[in-house]
Amino acid sequence: MSVLAFSGFGVRYGAHTALVDLDLAVEAGEIVALIGETGSGKSSAALAALGLLPRGTHTQGRVERNGRLAMIFQDPQAALNPLQTIGAQVAEAVRIHQPLSGAAALTAAARLLAETGLDPARVPPSRYPHELSGGQRQRVCIAMALACQPDLLVADEPTSALDAATQAQVMALLVDLVRGRGMALLLITHDLLLARGVADRIALLQGGRLKESGPLPQVLEQPATRALLAHVSHMAIRNPATTPAAATPVLEVRGLTHGYGSHKVLDGIDLTVTAGEIVGLVGGSGEGKSTLLRLVLGLEQPQQGVALVQGIDLLHARGTALRAARRQVQAVFQDPGGSLDPRWPVWRSVAEPLHLLDERLSAAERRDRAIAALARVNLPADTADRLPNQFSGGQRQRIALARALVIEPALVVLDEATSALDAAVRAGILDLLAALADDGLALLFVTHDQAMIAGLADRVFSLKQGRLHLQPHDTPRAQ
Structure with missing residues (x-):
C-alpha cells in the first residue's frame, strides 16, 4: 500500500x-x-x-x-x-x-x-x-x-x-x-x-x-x-596564463587565535590570499572553518592576531577607510536563506551592498545592476521581483553569490557555497568562480567537498585542532 x-x-x-x-x-x-x-x-x-x-x-x-x-x-x-x-x-x-x-x-x-x-x-x-x-x-x-x-x-x-x-x-x-x-x-x-x-x-x-x-x-x-x-565529476578549468602574481596579499591573516570559553578553536593561524588566487579550506564539522571566516570579515574580535583586507584591519578601521575596506570583501554564507530579507524582492537584496559605492545610484540603476549580477549566476531577469521563499535552497545560494559579486569586490569568502547545488548547476558555478579568479578576484572557499576544491583551488589547507595544514595539491594550472 x-x-x-x-x-x-x-x-x-x-x-x-x-x-x-x-x-x-x-x-x-x-x-x-x-x-x-x-x-x-x-x-x-x-x-x-x-x-x-x-x-x-x-x-x-x-x-x-x-x-x-x-x-x-x-x-x-x-x-x-x-x-x-x-x-x-x-x-x-x-x-x-x-x-x-x-x-x-x-x-x-x-x-x-x-x-x-x-x-x-x-x-x-x-x-x-x-x-x-x-x-x-x-x-x-x-x-x-x-x-x-x-x-x-x-x-x-x-x-x-x-x-x-x-x-x-x-x-x-x-x-x-x-x-x-x-x-x-x-x-x-x-x-x-x-x-x-x-x-x-x-x-x-x-x-x-x-x-x-x-x-x-x-x-x-x-x-x-x-x-x-x-556532471558529478566536473572540474573547472583555470587559465594558466593568469597565475597569481607574487604581490601584496588581498587577504593577510597573522597569528589569529580565537576560542569560546576554555575551548580554543583557532591557534595561531597564518594565511594569505593574493589577487586571482583560489584558496580552499577543508575540515570536519566544528573545526573552526566558519569561525575563521567571521574573523576575516570583521564580524568577531579575535583573542589574538589580526586579519587584514587590502592592508586594512576591518575591526579597527573607521570612516572612509572602513567604507573602502568593506567594498573590497563580500561573503556567501552557508545559509543564504537566513541572510536574505524574506520581505524584499530578490533584486533589492542583491543590490544591498551598492550603498558602499561612492557614487549615488538611482533605484532603476540599482535594479539594473542587480539583474546583471543575477545573470552572471545564471538566474533569469524574472527572478528579480520574486521573494526568497519562492526559490529552492540552491537558487537562494546563487542569489547570495550574485549579491556578493554586484559590488565587484577584491575578495569573496564562501562558506559551503556549492553544498545545496545540483551537479549541473554546481558545474556552472565552479566554471564561473574559476573565470572570476582568472579575472583577478581572490577567493577563500570553505567546503566539505575535498574532491571539488582539489580541482578548483590553487592551494588547499585543512583545519584540524585549531591549526592549518597545507595539503599536497596538483592545481589545474599544471594541466
Missing part, C-alpha cells in the same frame, strides 16, 4: 509554475529518492506531501497520505528553537503525539536522542542547539521526526551542509532507522551519488515535470539520469 501518492499534482506560485502533473507513489518500507536540478520542484513536492505549502500557493490534482508523515528539513539550525534545550524540544514533539507527563516525555526524548546516535554521556539533552555541530543538530531533528512514530519520513536535503564523514553517518542512521522500523523514506536530494547509494528507486524531476523514474540500477541507464551523472 502506498503511504504517499501524488496524482496529477501541480504547484504554482503566482505566475511561476513549480510542479506539473506529478504522478508518484511511495510504498511502505521503500526508499525513494526524488532528484533533479535546482528549482526543478523537489522541495515543493516535499512541502506538498506534508501540507506545508505557503499560503496563496495554487495547486491542482491530489496528494493522498496513508499513515503518519514527518519531515526532516534542509537546515537543522533554522528548524530548532535556540532558546530551548534539545531534550525539551524533542519532548515537546513526543507530548504532541503521546499522552505522557513532562518527566515521561523527557525520558522518551532522551531515548530517541540516544537512538539517533547522541550519547547522553557526551551530548546530554540539556544542551542547546548552538552547542552542537551541524551533524548533531540534524540528529536532533531526526529524533523530533521519530517522535510521532511516522510511517513515512520526508527528508529534504538532510545532509547538504555536512562534511563527507558526517553525511555518511547521518545517511547510514536514516537507512537503519527506516529499515529497522519498517518506515518509508522520500529522500529529496540533488546528490545523485547519494541517491544511488541508498535508494530503492529514483525519480528525476526536470522543469517541474517527472522526466524519468525506475528502480536501481536500471534507472541510471536512462538518458536524463545518465546526463546528470556526467
Whole structure:
C-alpha cells in the first residue's frame, strides 16, 4: 500500500509554475529518492506531501497520505528553537503525539536522542542547539521526526551542509532507522551519488515535470539520469596564463587565535590570499572553518592576531577607510536563506551592498545592476521581483553569490557555497568562480567537498585542532 501518492499534482506560485502533473507513489518500507536540478520542484513536492505549502500557493490534482508523515528539513539550525534545550524540544514533539507527563516525555526524548546516535554521556539533552555541530543538530531533528512514530519520513536535503564523514553517518542512521522500523523514506536530494547509494528507486524531476523514474540500477541507464551523472565529476578549468602574481596579499591573516570559553578553536593561524588566487579550506564539522571566516570579515574580535583586507584591519578601521575596506570583501554564507530579507524582492537584496559605492545610484540603476549580477549566476531577469521563499535552497545560494559579486569586490569568502547545488548547476558555478579568479578576484572557499576544491583551488589547507595544514595539491594550472 502506498503511504504517499501524488496524482496529477501541480504547484504554482503566482505566475511561476513549480510542479506539473506529478504522478508518484511511495510504498511502505521503500526508499525513494526524488532528484533533479535546482528549482526543478523537489522541495515543493516535499512541502506538498506534508501540507506545508505557503499560503496563496495554487495547486491542482491530489496528494493522498496513508499513515503518519514527518519531515526532516534542509537546515537543522533554522528548524530548532535556540532558546530551548534539545531534550525539551524533542519532548515537546513526543507530548504532541503521546499522552505522557513532562518527566515521561523527557525520558522518551532522551531515548530517541540516544537512538539517533547522541550519547547522553557526551551530548546530554540539556544542551542547546548552538552547542552542537551541524551533524548533531540534524540528529536532533531526526529524533523530533521519530517522535510521532511516522510511517513515512520526508527528508529534504538532510545532509547538504555536512562534511563527507558526517553525511555518511547521518545517511547510514536514516537507512537503519527506516529499515529497522519498517518506515518509508522520500529522500529529496540533488546528490545523485547519494541517491544511488541508498535508494530503492529514483525519480528525476526536470522543469517541474517527472522526466524519468525506475528502480536501481536500471534507472541510471536512462538518458536524463545518465546526463546528470556526467556532471558529478566536473572540474573547472583555470587559465594558466593568469597565475597569481607574487604581490601584496588581498587577504593577510597573522597569528589569529580565537576560542569560546576554555575551548580554543583557532591557534595561531597564518594565511594569505593574493589577487586571482583560489584558496580552499577543508575540515570536519566544528573545526573552526566558519569561525575563521567571521574573523576575516570583521564580524568577531579575535583573542589574538589580526586579519587584514587590502592592508586594512576591518575591526579597527573607521570612516572612509572602513567604507573602502568593506567594498573590497563580500561573503556567501552557508545559509543564504537566513541572510536574505524574506520581505524584499530578490533584486533589492542583491543590490544591498551598492550603498558602499561612492557614487549615488538611482533605484532603476540599482535594479539594473542587480539583474546583471543575477545573470552572471545564471538566474533569469524574472527572478528579480520574486521573494526568497519562492526559490529552492540552491537558487537562494546563487542569489547570495550574485549579491556578493554586484559590488565587484577584491575578495569573496564562501562558506559551503556549492553544498545545496545540483551537479549541473554546481558545474556552472565552479566554471564561473574559476573565470572570476582568472579575472583577478581572490577567493577563500570553505567546503566539505575535498574532491571539488582539489580541482578548483590553487592551494588547499585543512583545519584540524585549531591549526592549518597545507595539503599536497596538483592545481589545474599544471594541466
